[in-house]
Amino acid sequence: MPDRTQAIHFAHQNQTRFLDEMKDLLSIPSVSTDPERIPDMQKAAEWLMVELKKRHCTNIQLMPTPKHPIVFAEFNCGDPSRPTVLVYGHYDVQPADPLELWQSAPFTPDIRKDYIFARGASDMKGQIIACLKAIESIQAVGEFPVNLKFLFEGEEEIGSPNLEPFIRSHVELLKCDMALNPDSGMIAADIPTVVYGLRGLAYFEIRLRGQTTDLHSGIWGGVVENPANVLASLIAGMKDADHRVTLPGFYDRVRSLTEKEKAEMSRLPMDEAYYLQSTGARALAGEKGYSWVELASTRPTLDVNGLYSGFTGEGSKTVIPCYAMAKVSMRLVPDQDPEEVRQSLVKYIEAHLPATMTCEVLIHAGNPASFTDLNTPGVKALEAALTTVYGKQPVFKREGGSIPVVLHMKRLLGAESILTGFGLPDDNLHAPNEHLNLPNWFRGIDTLIHFFYNLVK
Amino acid sequence: MPDRTQAIHFAHQNQTRFLDEMKDLLSIPSVSTDPERIPDMQKAAEWLMVELKKRHCTNIQLMPTPKHPIVFAEFNCGDPSRPTVLVYGHYDVQPADPLELWQSAPFTPDIRKDYIFARGASDMKGQIIACLKAIESIQAVGEFPVNLKFLFEGEEEIGSPNLEPFIRSHVELLKCDMALNPDSGMIAADIPTVVYGLRGLAYFEIRLRGQTTDLHSGIWGGVVENPANVLASLIAGMKDADHRVTLPGFYDRVRSLTEKEKAEMSRLPMDEAYYLQSTGARALAGEKGYSWVELASTRPTLDVNGLYSGFTGEGSKTVIPCYAMAKVSMRLVPDQDPEEVRQSLVKYIEAHLPATMTCEVLIHAGNPASFTDLNTPGVKALEAALTTVYGKQPVFKREGGSIPVVLHMKRLLGAESILTGFGLPDDNLHAPNEHLNLPNWFRGIDTLIHFFYNLVK
Numbered sequence: 006m007p008d009r010t011q012a013i014h015f016a017h018q019n020q021t022r023f024l025d026e027m028k029d030l031l032s033i034p035s036v037s038t039d040p041e042r043i044p045d046m047q048k049a050a051e052w053l054m055v056e057l058k059k060r061h062c063t064n065i066q067l068m069p070t071p072k073h074p075i076v077f078a079e080f081n082c083g084d085p086s087r088p089t090v091l092v093y094g095h096y097d098v099q100p101a102d103p104l105e106l107w108q109s110a111p112f113t114p115d116i117r118k119d120y121i122f123a124r125g126a127s128d129m130k131g132q133i134i135a136c137l138k139a140i141e142s143i144q145a146v147g148e149f150p151v152n153l154k155f156l157f158e159g160e161e162e163i164g165s166p167n168l169e170p171f172i173r174s175h176v177e178l179l180k181c182d183m184a185l186n187p188d189s190g191m192i193a194a195d196i197p198t199v200v201y202g203l204r205g206l207a208y209f210e211i212r213l214r215g216q217t218t219d220l221h222s223g224i225w226g227g228v229v230e231n232p233a234n235v236l237a238s239l240i241a242g243m244k245d246a247d248h249r250v251t252l253p254g255f256y257d258r259v260r261s262l263t264e265k266e267k268a269e270m271s272r273l274p275m276d277e278a279y280y281l282q283s284t285g286a287r288a289l290a291g292e293k294g295y296s297w298v299e300l301a302s303t304r305p306t307l308d309v310n311g312l313y314s315g316f317t318g319e320g321s322k323t324v325i326p327c328y329a330m331a332k333v334s335m336r337l338v339p340d341q342d343p344e345e346v347r348q349s350l351v352k353y354i355e356a357h358l359p360a361t362m363t364c365e366v367l368i369h370a371g372n373p374a375s376f377t378d379l380n381t382p383g384v385k386a387l388e389a390a391l392t393t394v395y396g397k398q399p400v401f402k403r404e405g406g407s408i409p410v411v412l413h414m415k416r417l418l419g420a421e422s423i424l425t426g427f428g429l430p431d432d433n434l435h436a437p438n439e440h441l442n443l444p445n446w447f448r449g450i451d452t453l454i455h456f457f458y459n460l461v462k
Numbered sequence: 463m464p465d466r467t468q469a470i471h472f473a474h475q476n477q478t479r480f481l482d483e484m485k486d487l488l489s490i491p492s493v494s495t496d497p498e499r500i501p502d503m504q505k506a507a508e509w510l511m512v513e514l515k516k517r518h519c520t521n522i523q524l525m526p527t528p529k530h531p532i533v534f535a536e537f538n539c540g541d542p543s544r545p546t547v548l549v550y551g552h553y554d555v556q557p558a559d560p561l562e563l564w565q566s567a568p569f570t571p572d573i574r575k576d577y578i579f580a581r582g583a584s585d586m587k588g589q590i591i592a593c594l595k596a597i598e599s600i601q602a603v604g605e606f607p608v609n610l611k612f613l614f615e616g617e618e619e620i621g622s623p624n625l626e627p628f629i630r631s632h633v634e635l636l637k638c639d640m641a642l643n644p645d646s647g648m649i650a651a652d653i654p655t656v657v658y659g660l661r662g663l664a665y666f667e668i669r670l671r672g673q674t675t676d677l678h679s680g681i682w683g684g685v686v687e688n689p690a691n692v693l694a695s696l697i698a699g700m701k702d703a704d705h706r707v708t709l710p711g712f713y714d715r716v717r718s719l720t721e722k723e724k725a726e727m728s729r730l731p732m733d734e735a736y737y738l739q740s741t742g743a744r745a746l747a748g749e750k751g752y753s754w755v756e757l758a759s760t761r762p763t764l765d766v767n768g769l770y771s772g773f774t775g776e777g778s779k780t781v782i783p784c785y786a787m788a789k790v791s792m793r794l795v796p797d798q799d800p801e802e803v804r805q806s807l808v809k810y811i812e813a814h815l816p817a818t819m820t821c822e823v824l825i826h827a828g829n830p831a832s833f834t835d836l837n838t839p840g841v842k843a844l845e846a847a848l849t850t851v852y853g854k855q856p857v858f859k860r861e862g863g864s865i866p867v868v869l870h871m872k873r874l875l876g877a878e879s880i881l882t883g884f885g886l887p888d889d890n891l892h893a894p895n896e897h898l899n900l901p902n903w904f905r906g907i908d909t910l911i912h913f914f915y916n917l918v919k
Contacts (some may be wrong), residue, residue: 007613016650018480029889031809032910034861038775038776038778038779039775039776039777040776060463083756095484095617099778099779100773106675117710143759153649158690162779162860163777163778164778166650169476173639189694198693198792204680206680206780208686208778208780210778215743215744216741216742216743216744217742218894219892219894220892220893220894221660221892221893222763222765222767222791222793222862223663223793223861223862223863223864224758224862224863224887225533225737225741225862226758226759226763226765226793226862227741227748227749227757227758227759227862228737228741228743228746228747228748228757228758228794229737229741229743229746230745230747231766232745233697233765233766233767233788234697234698234701234764234765234766235771236694236769237693237694237695237697237698237769237788238694238697238698240690240691240694240695241691241694241697241698241699242565242694242698244691247649265863280682280685280686282680284677284682284685284686285674285675286672286673286686286687286818287672287673287817287818287819287820288687288816288817288818289685289686289687289818290685290686290687290816290818291684291685292684297685300684300685301681301682301683301685302684305682306679306683306684307691308679308683308688308690308691308770308780308782309688309690309691309694309771309772309783310679310690310691310773310778310780310781310782310783311771311772311773311774311779311781311783312690312694312771312772312774312786313691313769313770313771313774314766314768314769315766315768315769315789316557316767316789317768317769317770317789318495318496318557318559319495319496319497320495320769320826321495321620321621321667321767321789321826321827322495322556322557322619322767322768322789322792322892323663323665323767323791323864323892324768324893325767325769326763326766326767328772329766329769331690332772332774332778332779334679334778334780336679336680336683336684338639346481350626353706356561356653357746359745360744360745361743361746361747362744362785363745367778370778371779378824391837397553398811404680404681405680405681405682405683406678406681406683407780409682416867422814430681432677433675434681435676435677435678435679435779435780435781436674436675436676436677436678436781437675437676447497452682
């Protein structure tokens, strides 16, 4: 029996234990944006270090950054002529709020039918565990075919502020032939997917201040301008009735889709019904002149992610607030530049801000879009692995999300990222009741076993 | 020595004790909008009942309503031919948040220089105490000149939802010749003021829902409409660039100012500098074609009082929120009708709401504007009292705030309200660091002593 068949057999025999280990990691509330979760961030990182030790890694390190540490490790297969794969992952998760909308506690993993429910199940602790368990399954039955490095960061959900400097200052340590990045996903449980393009992200916080204090809306209403009203007007003016962003020059650098790309996208099984069902939206809405799948992956966006002003409690309070805040982010496509987008936003605000207000624009993230070359050995190995496990050719698609590390890997290490992952579109990423489809996750482990074997002819 | 001189002397001798008693009442956090403060509401009501007992009242009752109880009491001067004055007040206060902006705890009254700082100091526990201490001062030196009734409600800061039905069902009990309502204020510490007009209030909560759950803005951004963006557009569209409200028919019933009224208002010492200084605004802004004082008291407004959507914590979260909420209120002037305004708002939203959203409009308050007849004995008695204490004729003005009870008193009891109060425009009503100017408060007690004596020739 060839090694790979034995490894797959091992994986199948150990599914229950693999699941228990995923539960362990999901139970740690490693929310990177929350200062109170710093001890849990440490705990999640240490959990991974113990696991890497079991995977026979060497040089396992918890490497500090100005915020959350990076877990690094190496595995030497004994043959330096074999390729080196850098496995990327992030052990941080999004905040779980609003808590009251969860049907089970976000950090108490709960299996219901074919799904495990927990914050981070799909994005992306489950994906990290799938990689580690694929590696374990191969190691359990014979020699591991390639060299490995591991880079697990703790800041992906806050825009990876320290990742680029870290990679830049550890180029030699991180040197590799390709990166395996399982932070992507599949279109559907029966459609194996290879992702080759990602949108970028520019994320801002707009803070408007009017007077120095909240004022009584009866006594002063009519003469004092209201920052919440002004903020609403600013946001409203950022898009026109056709859902196009109005910030000056916003579309100047947007690359048009080629006819070939348009044809490829039209073959994806992602029509209006798909988006309606996946999102629970009553109706879709988007920029005119593009198909839904084009809009969701190849066109830039502008979304309010958060709004706050004045009195938001139960009942009423008759104030003119002195402060209003909006978190506003744009998904970027080739060749938009995050810094140019920031300048455009600032210019727009300056042009429309009344003399009654001051405005501050904070930057939470700024990453351009990225592309992967489809003709590399890594992509070919993944394509073959997916074909074997799912019994059909994968589809190739661009994705709407942002994975800044893909860009850094290419620019700083010269490494293409192989984008995979076994989450599904309705996993409720970043939302209450995040979950992961377990049958697909087990197929994911099988796929990754094939992938590693496929890298060596 | 005439009674009134003795009474004034008594008041001056007892200022420190009066202040201590005000502190007692201010220490009770009777926030009517907060369900957790129900025991404190009860405590504040009981405090007043004890005080009314000391003022020789009879028939003292804590009368239940569907929400917060009403304190009622009567004082009989022994001569039924004398007028009966119904003293109105509210023992509830606005919420104290944002707490971090208070320099001293909102419910631990703190005297700094000429001011006492506490939630409710100016609005309006301090004003209630001024009335009670004026009454005490007169009672201490002789016969009280008129009959009294007391109605202290606990729901003014939440729009007095149960006051109108209460008055309607207790017309005989509340029967009076006039109402004394000290919930108004003065233009400045050296400008005695009689208020004869108040704006009304229509207060709504607009709740927009898109999808059933928050969605990842990378994966779904571009095809799913964002309730926070839609809410911003709805709010932005409610006013035009000239600060005029665009809701259909909003101005149809607005009564124009007479030339006489315009002339009277132009004499008020409330110019741009006054409003800038009182509000801390960088610049003023308002509807074109009106003076600032006209805008603040005789023109209708539309203000956002609260905004909430998505992620408002520290850092970033890349969600398309499923929900967005705005508290929006309008100050109304004669002869606008709150129900017509509600219909207009609903019509506007229906005309502009995209098919991607559902919208719910809650009503928190709906009261028309009100006017007081200046030729009644009560207004004359107040005018004379103010002239005596401040050494100058009072100014007559309309005010921007809303006091629904004034309307109910007129409509249901046939009683004009005498509007007074000794708070000042920069008292931070409804805002952090609410305070009361103590020298003016002591003059207020003197004024009220004269007022009661002036009611009887």
